[in-house]
Amino acid sequence: MTWVSFFQQIMNGVSLGSLYALLAIGYTLVYGILGFINFAHGDVFMLGAYFSFFMIGVFLLPWWLGVIIGVALCAIVGMSIERIAYRPLRDAPRISALITAVGVSFFIENLGLVTVGARPKGFPRPELMKNVYILAGARIQGVTFWVPIISVSVLLVLLYLVYRTKMGMAMRAVSKDMETTRLMGVDIDRIILYTFALGSALAGIGGVLWACKYPQINPLMGTFPGWKAFTAAVVGGIGNVVGAMVGGFIIGLTEIMIVAFFPGLSGYRDAFVFTILIIFLLVKPSGILGETLKEKV
Amino acid sequence: MENDLMLRIEDLHVFYGGIHALKGINIEVPAGKIVALVGANGAGKSTTLRTVSGLVRARQGKIEFQGIDITRESAHHIVEMGLAMVPEGRRIFPNLTVWENLLLGSYTRRDKEEIKEDLDWIFRIFPRLKERVRQKGGTLSGGEQQMLAVARALMSRPHLLMMDEPSLGLAPLLVKEIFNIIRDINQNGTTILLIEQNAKAALQIAHYAYVLETGSVVLEGRGKELLENEKVRKAYLGEE
Numbered sequence: 001m002t003w004v005s006f007f008q009q010i011m012n013g014v015s016l017g018s019l020y021a022l023l024a025i026g027y028t029l030v031y032g033i034l035g036f037i038n039f040a041h042g043d044v045f046m047l048g049a050y051f052s053f054f055m056i057g058v059f060l061l062p063w064w065l066g067v068i069i070g071v072a073l074c075a076i077v078g079m080s081i082e083r084i085a086y087r088p089l090r091d092a093p094r095i096s097a098l099i100t101a102v103g104v105s106f107f108i109e110n111l112g113l114v115t116v117g118a119r120p121k122g123f124p125r126p127e128l129m130k131n132v133y134i135l136a137g138a139r140i141q142g143v144t145f146w147v148p149i150i151s152v153s154v155l156l157v158l159l160y161l162v163y164r165t166k167m168g169m170a171m172r173a174v175s176k177d178m179e180t181t182r183l184m185g186v187d188i189d190r191i192i193l194y195t196f197a198l199g200s201a202l203a204g205i206g207g208v209l210w211a212c213k214y215p216q217i218n219p220l221m222g223t224f225p226g227w228k229a230f231t232a233a234v235v236g237g238i239g240n241v242v243g244a245m246v247g248g249f250i251i252g253l254t255e256i257m258i259v260a261f262f263p264g265l266s267g268y269r270d271a272f273v274f275t276i277l278i279i280f281l282l283v284k285p286s287g288i289l290g291e292t293l294k295e296k297v
Numbered sequence: 298m299e300n301d302l303m304l305r306i307e308d309l310h311v312f313y314g315g316i317h318a319l320k321g322i323n324i325e326v327p328a329g330k331i332v333a334l335v336g337a338n339g340a341g342k343s344t345t346l347r348t349v350s351g352l353v354r355a356r357q358g359k360i361e362f363q364g365i366d367i368t369r370e371s372a373h374h375i376v377e378m379g380l381a382m383v384p385e386g387r388r389i390f391p392n393l394t395v396w397e398n399l400l401l402g403s404y405t406r407r408d409k410e411e412i413k414e415d416l417d418w419i420f421r422i423f424p425r426l427k428e429r430v431r432q433k434g435g436t437l438s439g440g441e442q443q444m445l446a447v448a449r450a451l452m453s454r455p456h457l458l459m460m461d462e463p464s465l466g467l468a469p470l471l472v473k474e475i476f477n478i479i480r481d482i483n484q485n486g487t488t489i490l491l492i493e494q495n496a497k498a499a500l501q502i503a504h505y506a507y508v509l510e511t512g513s514v515v516l517e518g519r520g521k522e523l524l525e526n527e528k529v530r531k532a533y534l535g536e537e
Contacts, residue, residue: 184404185453
């Protein structure tokens with residue numbers, strides 16, 4: 001492999017990894033606070049792509065505005081899911097919430113199949129994403145170049161929100177001790193809604209960027225990226241925001257490098273990612289940056 | 298007299314599943330005083346405080362704070378109204394710095410300038426916390442965590458401060474320090490409702506006290522009187 005094509009693959013891996021990172025945040029935030037996996041998260045990612053598709057393609061809004069509205073709608077959907085499906089189960093065993101999450105996921109996917117149909121639709125990409133850049137001799141596609149830049153900027157904003165704002169402080173407090181956080185005068189229902197809004201908005205942004213990278217969208221497009229982002233969250237240490245980012249890049253780079261170095265194995269790229277998941281769950285379930293899991297009393 | 302009452306608990310019944318944890322207790326906390334609840338494990342002391350703070354719902358009865366019915370009020374509104382609690386076992390946020398723990402205590406307040414002044418005041422009372430302000434709460438010693446738990450509750454500027462076993466697990470010297478601090482806080486105008494297993498120390502500083510046994514108030518009186526009460530001495534002070 002030449003240096004140039006290696007560089008190209010690195011860029012591809014970083015680009016894919018940053019998308020997994022965006023999506024993994026949502027899993028980790030919800031797990032950190034409520035202690036279950038929100039399986040509907042990958043479907044919110046799909047909705048981000050569809051909402052934007054309709055805003056741009058049907059309502060003919062400018063690209064940037066369509067995306068902003070699409071992402072805002074994702075945040076609203078995320079909050080609605082929490083309010084309608086998860087809040088009534090707040091005090092129920094966690095397995096109930098988990099099963100409900102699977103149900104919500106099936107519901108959104110099938111609603112998509114019924115309303116917009118299973119046939120893929122072409123996603124309108126802005127010129128910016130279609131350009132080809134020559135970087136250090138390597139031909140880099142616009143998407144490959146811009147996706148990580150946009151994702152990393154969004155991730156930095158997220159880190160600011162979580163670690164430097166009052167709301168973020170309350171989020172971190174809720175994730176450790178819900179009851180004591182209530183004793184501080186924090187309305188935890190609001191904090192949890194905000195968490196879902198934040199995670200879902202990131203998923204929406206991820207969905208739009210994914211659609212720019214692979215411009216065929218369909219109602220089941222969120223499933224595999226969702227599972228892989230979940231893997232990323234586990235690898236990084238579920239519940240840990242920075243861990244989810246690190247895990248995202250690790251999974252993205254690994255997946256691309258498998259294909260680049262062992263083209264013969266490229267059919268097994270998904271299997272490989274899930275093998276990593278299984279290994280981590282067996283050997284180090286707390287992930288790279290996670291604390292050792294303590295049973296919550 | 299009505300206006301001088303900070304907290305009034307009337308015929309309070311609380312159930313945990315099928316267990317009748319509080320069987321119609323009546324407690325009054327006059328403004329500006331220290332009131333103690335003493336009693337053995339499982340007598341219902343913690344349940345009383347948890348119900349007042351809105352964490353547990355009463356089946357029957359009424360809780361009035363400064364003349365307002367708060368029986369069905371949500372926990373965060375109760376804090377906003379000026380009722381704070383130092384929970385049992387300190388419950389410091391281990392992943393947040395000392396600074397953030399204190400700021401979280403002031404979560405319901407919007408007056409940034411005064412929050413700053415209060416932080417200065419807190420650091421005068423608890424100089425140890427100032428030294429460790431950037432440290433994570435989880436790295437503090439037990440005594441420091443208790444100081445932080447008290448300081449954090451004070452940051453909401455409560456009219457009534459409820460404390461659940463503030464001396465639990467602390468060395469005797471620290472216990473003395475904590476009780477001095479409680480007395481200081483009270484002399485600064487904050488009403489205090491205190492739970493203690495260390496009945497002797499509690500009765501010494503309390504103006505008034507209630508003795509709880511299996512969900513009922515069995516005895517009440519001025520702190521000093523109860524200290525001399527035959528029954529109390531036998532049951533809670535370990536004297537023959």
